[in-house]
Amino acid sequence: MSSQPTGGSRVSLKDVKKAFGSNVVLQGIDLEIPAGQFVSIVGKSGCGKSTLLRLMIGLDSVTAGVLDAPALKEQAARIVFQEPRLLPWASVKDNVAVGLGEGQSGKAADNQAAAILDEVGLKGREGLWPSQLSGGMRQRVALARALVSQPTLLALDEPLGALDALTRIDMQALLEGVWQDLGFTALMVTHDVGEAVALGDRVILIDHGQVVLDLPVNLPRPRKRGTPEFAALEGQILDKLFGDDPRAREAH
């Protein structure tokens, strides 16, 4: 019993602007994201990454411009945060069932939950409390909860940001595998340029509320970090991020 591919859905933004009161956070955003693409979004803190993500999955509305995402009408967009946000008083299985929405229970729901837990490598842990899991396992439960309703669009806001370096590497591989199996469109915000290049079909760099770099990554998967091609792409992004400040770049 495993999860069936769900496929992805496209997202398109035309001259999108987002302001909170007089504070303009995003401006002139034009993006065409085809179905099933893995998009990495990077940028300095406070540049508007989370805001862009929330717009694209319908948690916030645009101030001006046009956002077109079929997943929103079908309620097929989900988000995973940096913190797993699991209910501590619900078992792993019941936490995943939250993702099925109101009034979904019974045999079919159980099967769906079991299949997605298998997909994220948590088979046999259905009955545990979140407090009995490691940080990486908790984030897998959060991923399963987001995926159990078979979304076609998945936003990930620094999903691995709270994990230690070794767990991160594991989880990157898991994320890539799940995305390849299910085929949803993935939008991932990350602070880690290496992670962005390792996972993205494309890396988008946001600065002061605008897209300043939109870089395709045409490397075969799974990607090896040490290669010159990989390093060249990382360098290109870091150059754009830090401009001519070599010390800031060195620190990264």
Add this chain to the structure above:
Amino acid sequence: MAATASEGPFSRALPWLVPLALIILWQVSSSLGWLPPNILPAPTAVLQAAWVKLQDGSLVDNLGVSFARAMSGLIIGGAIGFSLGLLNGLSKQAEMLLDPTLQMIRNIPHLALIPLVIIWFGIGESARLFLVALGVFFPIYLNTLHGVRNVDPQLIEMGRIYGMNNRTLFLKVILPGALPSIFVGLRFALGVMWLTLIVAETIAANSGIGHMAMAAREFMQTDIVVLSIVIYAILGKLADSATRALERKFLAWNPAYAKV
């Protein structure tokens, strides 16, 4: 070190050693005549008094009366405190309307109201019920309010994102999140409940454990007075154990409560 000490029959007996030693010391002192019975009767004398009172049925009757009083006061005061705590925790307007007044009343020790309560209700059942209910109200109210207010807002946002309606959000997120704090309130409330009942039954009652103690005092029956005190202690301990059992059942997810 600490881990090895928590295994084995010896460590299980450890908490009982001091109380046992004290009782033996007490018994020996009484038997040797160091402790005159009109100051403190021997443990065996207290046991004997318990046997007598059990046989004539008055112990069970008085115990039943006291227990019923405690529970009805707890249920009435607890239900009101719980409901108002939820209401004020969930609605900012309700909190602004009611909470300042309740916080003001909270500063009055409820036992200070006894003379007024006797004027209002006489020394009947309603006076005692009123006092117990008032006493348990505040710990339950305050801790329910605190619990609801402190549910992780990120979990609430998560629930909303996953399309939970208000009812589901309350039942699956807010109530379980507030439960540990509500249990803290319940523990406090149980303490206040027995204390209030003892005072109320001692001052004005014609039945109940407190009355049994006061009636015995008139005839200098120290064994029955001590018996009453022991019974109050046992009732308090039972209530506490019951709460612990409930906590273990409902808060099993919380490592702080699991299998202590």
